[in-house]
Amino acid sequence: MKSKHGKSVAFHTLGCKVNQYDTQAMQEKFIQNGYNITEFDQIADVYVINTCTVTSLGDRKSRQMIRRANRLNPNAVIAVVGCYAQTAAKEILNIPGVDLVLGTRDRNDIVQLVEKARNMDRPIDAVQDIMQVKEFEEMPITTYEDKTRAVLKIQEGCDRYCSYCIIPYARGPVRSRRPMDVIRQVNDLVNDGFQEFVLTGIHVASYGKDLKGVDLLSLIKEIHGVEGVKRIRLGSLEPTLITEDFVREIKNMPKVCSHYHLSLQSGNDLTLERMNRKYTTRQYREIVDRLRRHISDVAITTDIMVGFPGETQEEFDSTVEFVKEINFSRIHVFKYSPRNGTPAARYKDQIAEDIKESRSRKLIALGREMEKSYLRSFIGREEWVLFEEASKSKDGWYEGYTEHYIRVAVQGDERLIGSIVLVAMEGLEDNLVLGRLTNIDEKSQSIQP
16 A cells, blocks of 8 residues: 555656756645655655656666665555657566656646555556657746855747657647746846846747747846846857858847757768757857857867767767867767667668767766866956855855856855855866856855856
């Protein structure tokens, strides 16, 4: 029998910032219904696993966490939500201990569904057809555990249909959050002490295409005008969004961080074509040049996929050369993973795992070199840093991020947390910049105007 009256719930979240946002929103639903949030490795009455299915590793980790929850408390209600749940409900329902499967819609109903599952003698399959959903599911967050950076979900779904990607099938069509709802949440969070806002979604560049007279740039302008907002950070962007007009507008908004994550995936045009990406390497190069021409010291980060079906050694080598040419400040490298239901899973010439691993290691090493080079270029300068937490590796030090998303540590005390302070950048320890406070007095921090 499942626990009938338990009021503790534990969450485990896999995957992207959108999932992290969704988890926070669901946690608030449970809190509003009298539940206490506990750590996932503790005994709880309810376990919620918010899953990821971008790669087969995400699927496997999701299954592992389901089994771990069942071992921790066989009498608990186990709810599996998110992208893997949306695309593989029947598979998940066969895992021992699962009581509820809920995909990527109707998350506002999770508490009621969990309490219904307590009294059922079989699992509940609450997964609905995501492709029929036309409106953004409003799940506002009123607070976060810290008081520094707030992730703001502004968009859901994707219609790009890259040949390797399962996400359009897991998240459905593009739905944009109404600007008035976004601004209402921004104001609430500013009043709660937040200064930096990260705009995130499944395909942020598509924001507004389902609304009239709204696009991403107009939303950024509205957020920029909210008093108390100090920083706006953009999530992963489709490179083609970065037009000349976009950059000319954005450079005149000083609250927008000089950090752009432009997903590349491959530096070879033949591979990009097989991936069904919507740009060429020439266009990507022009976009990066445009940003660097208008925004000094801009941080350009990206994702690179290795081992896509048919990727020859020559195609991979050209990707390496293109990455060197662009000279990113940071890259995230991941190996292609076949996703059932996507065109690429049926492509011939699948790449052997050992080749993927070798290519991955080479690009990761190159990425580390480029990152350190970018960080070294800031040594000897002064930068504003938003401090977030005490350092986990250096006693008496506190860490935060510059607008370029450079992680910085200084000696100080807990008063630093939540403050934006000018720091002299003095040294480098691995990928951590060591700095010195330049304008702190004994009573207060000097906050960036």
